[in-house]
Structure formats: C-alpha cells, structure tokens
Amino acid sequence: MTILRVLTVDDSRTILAMLHHTLSNAGFEVLQAEDGKQGLEVLKTEHVDVVITDINMPVMDGIEFIKNVRATGNHQSLPILILTTETSQDKRDQGKAAGGTGWIVKPFDPEKLISVIHRVVH
Amino acid sequence: MSDLDDFKATYFDECSELLNELEEQFAAIEAGERDADRLNAVFRAIHSVKGGAGAFGFSALVGFAHAYETLLDYVRDGRIEMSDDVVNLCIRANDIVADHVKAAQTGDALPADYGMEEKDRFDALARGERDDSDDDEGGDPIDDFDIEFVPVMVNLGGYQPAAETSSGVEADDVFDALPMQVEPGHWEIRFTPHRALYARANDPLLLFRELAVLGDMHVRAVLEEIPALVDFEPFAVYCSWEITLVSPSITEAMIREVFEFVDGDCDIAIAQLGNSIAFDIPAPAPAVAKPAPKPAKLTAESDRADLLALADDEVADLLDFSRDSDVAVVPALTAEKPSFTPEPEAPAITVQDTFDEAPSLSFAELAETIAPSPIPKRAASTAVTPLRAPAPAASSDGEESSSGGNRSVGVQSIRVDLDKVDRVVNMVGELVITQSMLTQQMDETLRARYTELVRGLEVLAQTTRGLQDSVMAIRAQPVKTVFSRLPRLVRELATKTGKKIKLETVGENTEIDKTVIEQLSDPLTHMVRNSADHGIESPETRLARGKPEIGTIRLSAEQAGGNILIIVEDDGGGINRERVLQVARDKGVVAPDVNPTDEQIDQLIFAPGFSTASEVSDISGRGVGMDVVLSNIKKIGGSVHVRSWTGKGTRMTLRLPLTLAVLDVMLVKVGVSPYVVPLSSIVETIQCSRASFERVPSGGQVLQVRGEYVQVIDLAQRFEMVSETEPENRFVVLCEAEGSAKVALIVDDIIGQQQVVIKSLEENFERVEGIAGGTILGDGNVALIVDVQSLKTTIVHKNAA
Numbered sequence: 001m002t003i004l005r006v007l008t009v010d011d012s013r014t015i016l017a018m019l020h021h022t023l024s025n026a027g028f029e030v031l032q033a034e035d036g037k038q039g040l041e042v043l044k045t046e047h048v049d050v051v052i053t054d055i056n057m058p059v060m061d062g063i064e065f066i067k068n069v070r071a072t073g074n075h076q077s078l079p080i081l082i083l084t085t086e087t088s089q090d091k092r093d094q095g096k097a098a099g100g101t102g103w104i105v106k107p108f109d110p111e112k113l114i115s116v117i118h119r120v121v122h
Numbered sequence: 123m124s125d126l127d128d129f130k131a132t133y134f135d136e137c138s139e140l141l142n143e144l145e146e147q148f149a150a151i152e153a154g155e156r157d158a159d160r161l162n163a164v165f166r167a168i169h170s171v172k173g174g175a176g177a178f179g180f181s182a183l184v185g186f187a188h189a190y191e192t193l194l195d196y197v198r199d200g201r202i203e204m205s206d207d208v209v210n211l212c213i214r215a216n217d218i219v220a221d222h223v224k225a226a227q228t229g230d231a232l233p234a235d236y237g238m239e240e241k242d243r244f245d246a247l248a249r250g251e252r253d254d255s256d257d258d259e260g261g262d263p264i265d266d267f268d269i270e271f272v273p274v275m276v277n278l279g280g281y282q283p284a285a286e287t288s289s290g291v292e293a294d295d296v297f298d299a300l301p302m303q304v305e306p307g308h309w310e311i312r313f314t315p316h317r318a319l320y321a322r323a324n325d326p327l328l329l330f331r332e333l334a335v336l337g338d339m340h341v342r343a344v345l346e347e348i349p350a351l352v353d354f355e356p357f358a359v360y361c362s363w364e365i366t367l368v369s370p371s372i373t374e375a376m377i378r379e380v381f382e383f384v385d386g387d388c389d390i391a392i393a394q395l396g397n398s399i400a401f402d403i404p405a406p407a408p409a410v411a412k413p414a415p416k417p418a419k420l421t422a423e424s425d426r427a428d429l430l431a432l433a434d435d436e437v438a439d440l441l442d443f444s445r446d447s448d449v450a451v452v453p454a455l456t457a458e459k460p461s462f463t464p465e466p467e468a469p470a471i472t473v474q475d476t477f478d479e480a481p482s483l484s485f486a487e488l489a490e491t492i493a494p495s496p497i498p499k500r501a502a503s504t505a506v507t508p509l510r511a512p513a514p515a516a517s518s519d520g521e522e523s524s525s526g527g528n529r530s531v532g533v534q535s536i537r538v539d540l541d542k543v544d545r546v547v548n549m550v551g552e553l554v555i556t557q558s559m560l561t562q563q564m565d566e567t568l569r570a571r572y573t574e575l576v577r578g579l580e581v582l583a584q585t586t587r588g589l590q591d592s593v594m595a596i597r598a599q600p601v602k603t604v605f606s607r608l609p610r611l612v613r614e615l616a617t618k619t620g621k622k623i624k625l626e627t628v629g630e631n632t633e634i635d636k637t638v639i640e641q642l643s644d645p646l647t648h649m650v651r652n653s654a655d656h657g658i659e660s661p662e663t664r665l666a667r668g669k670p671e672i673g674t675i676r677l678s679a680e681q682a683g684g685n686i687l688i689i690v691e692d693d694g695g696g697i698n699r700e701r702v703l704q705v706a707r708d709k710g711v712v713a714p715d716v717n718p719t720d721e722q723i724d725q726l727i728f729a730p731g732f733s734t735a736s737e738v739s740d741i742s743g744r745g746v747g748m749d750v751v752l753s754n755i756k757k758i759g760g761s762v763h764v765r766s767w768t769g770k771g772t773r774m775t776l777r778l779p780l781t782l783a784v785l786d787v788m789l790v791k792v793g794v795s796p797y798v799v800p801l802s803s804i805v806e807t808i809q810c811s812r813a814s815f816e817r818v819p820s821g822g823q824v825l826q827v828r829g830e831y832v833q834v835i836d837l838a839q840r841f842e843m844v845s846e847t848e849p850e851n852r853f854v855v856l857c858e859a860e861g862s863a864k865v866a867l868i869v870d871d872i873i874g875q876q877q878v879v880i881k882s883l884e885e886n887f888e889r890v891e892g893i894a895g896g897t898i899l900g901d902g903n904v905a906l907i908v909d910v911q912s913l914k915t916t917i918v919h920k921n922a923a
Contacts, residue, residue: 011166014133014174021129056166070321079323085173101323102383107176119332119383120324 004121005047007031009039009065010054010083015106019052019083022110028117036065043075050121051080052104055091063091063098070099079120083108126178130227133174137223140167144216148209156204164212165194171219175226183222186237190215193244202247215240307372309337312391314362319387326363332380337369362389540636543596550586550593551879557586558876559900594780598633601679601688604643605630608650612675615654622661622671623654628678634686638778641758642688645751649690649774650675652748657694657772667769669693681780685802688776697766699723721863724764728752759785759800759880759894761911785897787878789905790855791871793843796905798878798897803857803910805864807872811850825854825866832856835913836868840892845870857910865914876900880907 006028008019020030031046033039037060039053051069055062062082069075082095082103092103101120104113144167147160172187194212196202218237225232311333315326333339341363348360367377374392381390561579569576605627612625634642658664658673665671676691699720706712706726718726727748755762760778779785779802787798788807814826815834823834834854838845845852847870855867878897883890883906894909 012170012173013136014129014170014177017129017132018177056169058163058166076321077323077325085169085176096322096386099322106173119328119380122325122328 003027003029004049004117005029005031006117007033007039007042007046007048007051008053008083009033009036009051009057009062011035011057012054015054015083019113022108022113023117026110026114036060036062036068039065040068043069043072043078048078050117051078052083052117053080055082055084055095063094066095066098066100081116081120130178133178134223134227136174137171140171141216141220141223143167144219148213148216151204151209152213158198161194161198161204165191165198168194168219171223175222178226180222180226182232182236183219183226186215186222186241187219189241189244190219192248196248208247211240211243215244307369308395309367309369309372309374309377310393310395311365311367311377312362312389313365313381314389315359315384316387316389317357317359319384320359322383322387324384324387329380329384330363330365333365333367333377336372336376336380337367339368340366543593547593547597548879550590554586554590554877555879555898555900557582562874562876562900594635595633597636599636599639600631600633601639601642601686602630604639604646605677605679607643608646608677611647611650612654615651619655620660621654621658621673623658623673623675625650626674626676628676629680632679632681632686634679634778634780638686638758638760641754642776642778645754645762645776646677646688646690648748648751649776650677653690653692653694653772653774657692657696659695663695682777686778686780688778689773690776691771691773693771696768696770696772697724697727697764699766699768702726721765724766727764728762756894756909756912757882757884763911785878785880785907786875787897787907788855788875789873789899790837790853790869791873792837792841792869793845795843796873796899796903797837797841797869797908798905799855799857799867799908799910800894801875805856805858808854808856809850810852810854810868813854813866825856827856827864827866830864832864832866833914834866834868837908838868838870840913847871863914865910867908867910867913878905878907 004027006019006023008016008023008030009032010016010019011034016032016034020032023030031042031048033042035057036053039051040060042048043051053062053065057065060068062084066080066082069078069080079101080099082092082100083106084091084095084103085106092100095103102116104116144164147164147167151160151164168187168191172184172191175183175187190212193202193208193215197204197208202208215237218240221232221236224230313326313329315324319326330339330341342365344362344364345360347362348354374394377392378385381388384390557579561583564576564579608627609625612623615621616623653675658675659667659669661671664673674693676689678687678689678691680687680689702723703712703718703726706723706729707714711726711729712718728751729749752762755776755778758778760776763775763777764772765775766772785798786801788801788804790797790799808827815823816826816831818824823836824831825834826832836845837843851870853869853872855869855872857865857867876899878899880895881897883893883895886896890906892909892913894907894912896904896906899905
C-alpha cells in the first residue's frame with residue numbers, strides 16, 4: 001500500500017508537532033507548512049494526498065489558501081480538511097465554500113482525525 | 123508520556139514567542155497603530171495559545187484565552203471599539219495569559235478566581251455588544267466556554283482503526299432528535315450528489331466505503347438519468363445511488379455522520395424499513411436499456427471493484443456504445459474543471475490525486491472505464507483485478523502533467539544589470555590571469571619545496587576555471603535570438619528579387635557570449651543577404667540548371683572546441699571566380715602577374731571595396747558588405763572563411779570564440795618579444811631541426827607535414843624582428859586557418875600555455891595587420907596576439923604588391 005502524504009498547514013508549532021506525531025504513528029508521511037503561502041509552495045513541488053489546514057494564519061489564511069489550491073489546475077480533486085477550533089459554524093462554512101472537503105475540530109481526537117482522513121482520501 | 127512532554131515543551135516555547143509577539147504588538151497599538159494587521163496578529167497569538175492549551179487540557183488557560191479571544195474577535199470586526207480602556211484591559215489580559223501559561227508549565231495552581239475580574243469585563247463588553255446585535259455566529263456567549271471547551275485528553279498511543287469504535291460519532295445536534303434505533307435495522311438511502319460535492323474533492327466511493335463499515339451494504343448506481351450522448355453535458359452530474367444498509371445497531375445519526383462533509387452538496391434521503399421489507403426500487407426502463415442488472419453485493423473488501431464493474435456494464439449498455447468507437451464519456455467530474463477533451467487520458471489529469479493508491483477506484487476512474495476498451499467485458503459479480511488496467515497509464519499521465527507544471531514553476535530568474543555581470547566577468551578574467559601568473563612563477567625548486575602550496579595552486583586553478591565557466595554561462599545566450607530575425611529577411615529578399623528561397627536553421631540553441639551575439643547580427647544579416655542576392659539563382663535559371671526551383675539557405679550553429687561555428691550555406695551558383703578575379707585585377711587588389719588559387723579568389727570577396735554584382739542592387743551590392751562582415755567578425759576575435767563550388771553553392775563559415783573575455787593561448791617568443799597564438803588554432807608544434815622544409819620556385823618556403831605542403835611564415839621576418847636563435851633551435855607552430863588550410867609559423871621559442879585577457883589594439887592604438895590584439899602577461903609585459911587567419915590571407919596581397 002502506498003504511503004499517503006499529508007500536508008499540514010498551521011502557524012502553531014505545537015499543533016504541527018502533534019499532527020505530525022499522530023499522523024506518522026498512523027503511517028502517513030507528513031509535510032509541514034506554517035502558512036498558506038508556504039503550503040502553496042509545498043504543493044508546487046510535492047505530491048500530496050490530503051491537506052489539513054488551519055484557518056487563522058499569518059501571511060495567507062486558510063480560506064485564501066484553499067481558494068488558491070482549488071484554482072490550481074491539478075489540485076481540484078485534492079481533499080482539504082479544515083482544522084479549526086472555531087466552534088461556530090462560521091469559519092467552517094467559509095472554508096467549505098472556498099472548496100474545503102471536510103473539517104476537523106481542535107483539539108482533535110487522534111482516532112477521529114484518522115477516520116476523518118480516511119473519509120476523504122483513498 | 124515523553125511524547126506528550128515533548129509537545130508540551132514545544133507548546134511552552136511557542137507560548138513564550140507568542141507572548142513576546144503580543145508585547146510587541148501592544149507596544150505599537152499603545153502608540154496608536156491600531157490597524158487590522160496588528161489586531162489580526164494579536165488574535166492569532168491568543169488563538170494559538172488557546173489551541174495548544176486545549177490539546178493539553180489546561181482548562182483554566184483555555185477558559186480565559188477563549189473569553190479574551192472572543193473580545194478580540196469583536197474588536198477585530200469593529201463591533202467593539204479599540205478604546206484606550208480596551209487596550210489597557212488587553213494588556214492586563216496578556217499578563218494574565220502569561221501567568222496562566224506559567225502556571226500550566228510549572229504545575230502550580232493559580233487561585234480559582236484568578237483573572238475572573240478581567241473575564242467579567244470581557245463578558246460585560248461582549249454583552250453590551252450583544253444587546254444591539256442579532257445572534258450572529260461569531261458572537262458566542264462567553265459564558266458558554268466551559269461547555270464548549272471540555273478538554274479532550276489526547277491519546278498519543280498507536281492509532282486504532284476507527285471501524286472498531288463508534289465512539290467517534292458525535293452527538294450531532296441536527297440529528298439527535300431522532301430516537302436511537304437499537305432493534306435490527308434495514309436502512310434505505312438515496313444519495314444524489316451535486317456538482318459541488320465533486321468540486322470540493324469529496325468522493326462517493328469513500329462514503330460508500332465508510333457506510334460499508336457500518337453494516338451489510340448493497341449499492342445500486344442509478345444511471346437512468348444519463349442522457350443520450352448528444353445531450354451529454356460533460357460536467358453535469360447524472361449519477362446517483364441507492365443504498366441499502368442492514369445492521370442491527372446503526373442509527374440514522376451514524377449514517378448522517380458519514381455524509382457530514384457533503385451535507386448541502388447532495389440530496390440525501392434516509393429511511394428505515396422493517397426487517398422483512400426487501401429493498402427493491404423498480405428501475406425505469408430506458409428505451410435503449412437492457413434490464414437493469416441486479417444490485418451487486420458489496421462487502422468491505424470487494425465494494426470498489428464491484429461497484430465499478432456494475433457501473434461499467436450498466437452505463438455501457440445504457441448508452442449503447444459501439445464497441446469499436448473510441449469515444450469516452452465522463453459523466454461527472456469536478457465541476458470546475460476548465461475544459462473537456464474527449465480523450466480517455468483527459469480525466470486522469472484532473473483526478474491524479476486519486477490514482478496513487480492503485481487498487482482504489484475513484485468515481486473518475488469509474489467514469490474512465492466507461493469508455494469502451496479492448497479489455498474483455500466482465501461479469502458484474504466477478505470483476506476484481508482486471509479493472510486496474512487503465513490506472514497505470516492514467517497515473518503516469520498525471521505525473522507528467524504535474525512535473526511539467528513544476529518545471530515551469532521551477533524556472534526562476536533575476537534581472538541583473540549587464541554592467542554588473544561585466545564587472546564580474548572582467549574580475550574573473552583578471553583572476554584567471556593572476557592565477558596563471560602564480561602558477562608560472564612556481565619554478566621547479568619552489569615546487570619541490572612547497573608541495574602544499576603547489577596543491578593549493580592546483581585547486582585554485584580548478585576553482586578559477588569553474589568560476590570562469592559559470593560566469594560565462596551567465597552571459598551566454600542562444601544564437602536563436604539572432605537567427606530568429608533572419609526568416610523575415612529572407613522572405614523580404616525573396617519577394618524583392620523574385621526568387622524562391624527557403625531558410626533552414628540548425629543548432630539555434632547553441633549558446634554564445636552575449637557580446638558575440640550582439641556583434642553577430644550585422645555580419646550574419648550581410649551574409650544571408652549575400653547568399654540570397656548573389657548566391658541563389660532565379661527560379662528559371664535554377665530549373666534550367668536542373669536544380670529545384672526553390673533555393674535553400676541553410677544556417678547552422680555548432681560548438682567546436684572553444685569555438686562556435688556559424689555556417690551560412692546556399693545551394694546557389696557559387697562564386698563566379700573569373701569575374702571575381704577580373705574585378706580584383708581591375709581594382710588593383712590582385713596584381714596582373716599573380717595567379718591566386720581558387721580558394722584565395724574566394725577570399726577576395728572580403729577585400730575592402732570589393733563587389734562583383736553587375737548592377738548595384740539595393741540589397742547587397744554596394745561594395746560594402748563582405749569586408750564589413752570580416753572586420754566585424756575579427757573585432758570579436760572570430761574569422762570568416764568562404765568556400766565555393768561552381769554551380770553548386772557557397773559555404774561561409776564564421777568561427778567565433780565562445781567568450782570574448784579570456785583566450786587560451788600559447789606563449790611564444792619571436793625575437794626578444796613575447797607573442798601569443800590562440801590555442802584553438804594550433805594543430806601541433808614541431809622542432810625546426812626535425813621539420814622538412816622545401817623551397818618553392820617563387821622564393822618562399824613550404825613545410826612538408828605528412829605529405830601535405832604547408833605555407834611557412836617566419837614570424838620574425840613578418841613582424842620585422844631580429845631572430846638570434848639558431849635556425850635548428852627554432853620551432854614550427856602549425857596552425858589551422860579557416861577551411862582546414864594550414865599555415866606553419868616559425869617562432870624562436872615556445873614558452874608555454876596560458877590564458878590571457880584580450881585587449882583591443884584598435885581601441886587602444888590602431889589596427890595592425892596580422893595582429894588580433896594585445897594582452898598583458900602575468901609579469902606585466904605586453905604580448906601581441908597573432909592573427910593566424912589574417913597572416914595567411916595577407917600573403918596574397920603581399921605577393922600581389
């Protein structure tokens with residue numbers, strides 16, 4: 001089985017570290033970016049199976065990031081999960097409207113995280 | 123757990139950075155800079171502190187940070203004014219956050235009511251706001267945070283498959299109205315995706331896979347909506363599915379949760395049937411359709427393959443494809459895909475991400491297999507592995523397209539002022555000279571004594587070479603930039619002269635120094651003009667001579683050692699030597715008693731003021747032309763040679779240096795002076811004592827080299843120097859001039875090889891026949907650069923005079 005590559009985009013090192021731990025334990029290969037712009041750079045050169053992105057980030061926020069990813073020809077079918085602590089539906093809807101595939105609520109439960117990833121990626 | 127400790131350490135590091143950031147931001151905010159960027163930065167910092175705190179269960183910190191964050195959110199979107207009071211409150215809040223972080227780090231407990239006063243003030247501010255605002259989403263009541271932020275302790279152990287635990291199911295407030303079904307259930311789901319579902323990269327297949335985990339599942343694709351091919355819209359969604367799910371323990375909420383992400387992007391109907399009621403939806407029979415196949419039984423292992431087989435067969439049948447046709451149909455791909463091409467490869471590009479796990483089959487792949495293919499048709503219930511057939515090709519296509527994209531993205535460049543580059547080129551040139559000077563200074567004694575120094579010098583030499591090549595590469599440009607101007611010229615010339623000419627170009631990506639390129643444009647234009655005007659004959663003449671009506675001018679560039687050869691060839695009439703000689707004699711270029719060889723006659727076209735065109739044409743026959751070409755080319759250290767075949771054509775070869783900055787030379791001694799001969803033109807060196815000279819009747823000398831007679835030029839004589847070396851101790855430097863004609867130069871001594879920076883004589887003094895330029899040697903002496911080509915050709919004139 002191919003190892004799936006996950007791009008994690010978050011400005012918090014703590015969250016990146018925890019995602020990395022959880023995902024690599026579950027057998028994923030993890031790529032990291034600290035904001036949307038970096039995320040786009042990674043996507044230019046790296047193959048990625050699924051993206052997990054924060055919404056609130058400096059330089060380029062998650063909404064812009066998702067819009068940009070979807071605007072790129074070969075990333076229209078790339079699953080993007082929104083990682084957010086927003087308890088309101090607000091950000092989630094914005095992310096969804098921008099082209100987000102699904103969402104993960106922080107703080108995340110590792111099992112839930114993995115099962116959600118499997119819901120959007122082969 | 124140590125992992126958790128690691129994360130905590132990361133978190134506290136991050137917190138201390140964030141708190142510093144807060145301090146900086148608020149210093150600016152206090153100073154009156156209350157722009158959106160700063161507020162956003164503050165908001166993000168608190169948000170990050172809260173996010174990490176939630177993960178570790180620092181509930182007091184989460185609580186306070188959440189209240190603070192909400193306040194900031196209100197300030198950020200302008201609902202609360204950023205007054206001085208609010209700023210002060212925030213600065214106080216920052217301290218409280220810092221104290222909470224510290225408490226969490228050390229494990230010390232803060233008083234239970236710590237920060238409560240400030241939190242109350244946040245609440246009051248927010249409530250004050252809430253009075254005149256509606257129940258906007260962003261305005262969470264701050265009091266609720268305790269409920270929302272029940273910390274989830276992170277299980278950092280290995281991942282356990284979600285299938286075993288239904289604990290992942292959240293009590294979704296939308297659906298919890300339905301009573302839990304504990305008795306054995308038989309569920310019927312009708313699922314109709316919209317385009318938006320695909321646009322957001324959701325995939326029905328994955329949803330089915332997740333559903334299959336819940337119980338025993340049957341899926342039937344509803345394909346009746348798929349229109350006839352003529353009415354088919356590539357991006358419309360026609361396919362929907364009917365699913366039965368049988369499990370004693372599932373609830374509607376569990377099913378709904380599977381469809382959580384696609385809520386709003388699809389129509390979904392869920393109904394529970396009694397155990398005894400069989401799921402049977404009558405399929406409307408389309409005119410062309412065969413009876414709808416029975417629903418395939420899907421298990422977790424075989425669902426994908428079966429589903430695909432089902433769709434494959436059904437759609438193919440419904441659309442009544444001719445099996446020979448190579449039309450592919452893509453029922454529903456991503457809605458935003460910009461274009462549709464009916465090749466089978468096309469879908470692969472849009473869905474490349476789904477292809478990487480080979481055994482999986484996405485909906486797009488499913489669509490792809492609808493295209494009739496030579497793969498034998500499979501029975502709906504048996505197909506498992508053969509379905510992978512299209513995947514490898516598709517996958518490689520996808521990779522190609524993505525790597526292609528990368529390539530274009532990867533091209534990065536900066537614009538640099540040419541002067542700056544030239545300064546570097548010059549300095550590198552000097553560096554090369556210095557380096558070769560140093561090497562030169564190392565005599566045998568020094569070499570033996572300072573081996574380390576010698577090694578260092580060798581490395582220096584190598585590095586300098588590399589540096590020089592790299593710098594030269596910066597200046598290099600493809601000759602294409604010059605070649606590309608010529609087709610138009612040829613077209614215009616053809617029209618003016620009424621000739622039929624085609625231009626062929628070869629090797630246009632050959633790179634040459636930018637300065638050479640710039641200097642090349644005029645000579646090359648002249649040469650091509652000359653070929654079109656004088657070389658290529660009129661169509662009638664050509665036909666009469668049994669040649670193709672259309673004349674060809676062939677332009678080629680290639681690298682040959684340290685040189686670039688640019689060749690302009692035509693298949694015209696060749697140089698009319700009789701006429702050339704006639705004109706040359708008339709103009710006194712050649713004395714009446716001299717009988718130059720054919721080759722020498724050919725070279726006469728480069729003589730100043732020479733033109734043979736019977737009528738002065740407005741294209742190239744003004745007598746200025748080829749001599750200008752020659753002087754231009756010489757200026758850039760190049761040479762021109764012409765070779766002609768009567769009735770067959772003419773070939774003009776430009777030999778150009780790769781770079782103008784540095785020249786590889788052999789340092790020789792003529793009389794007492796050093797001269798340098800370009801290394802690129804030297805064939806070999808021979809001791810005079812071993813050379814076999816022969817006198818010729820005209821009084822000159824020739825050298826016999828391997829049966830070939832070569833013209834001998836005594837440089838001392840030629841440059842009017844006095845040679846004090848014994849004739850047998852002198853050397854012959856055998857050089858190759860253009861057109862492989864050789865010339866033997868007699869020098870007094872050979873000193874060695876080195877690199878020199880060319881200094882123009884014309885710019886600093888004046889043009890001297892037989893000298894291509896000057897250079898300053900490592901020891902500060904000036905040496906002249908021997909111009910082999912011009913030495914050889916001037917013999918004709920000398921003899922003539």
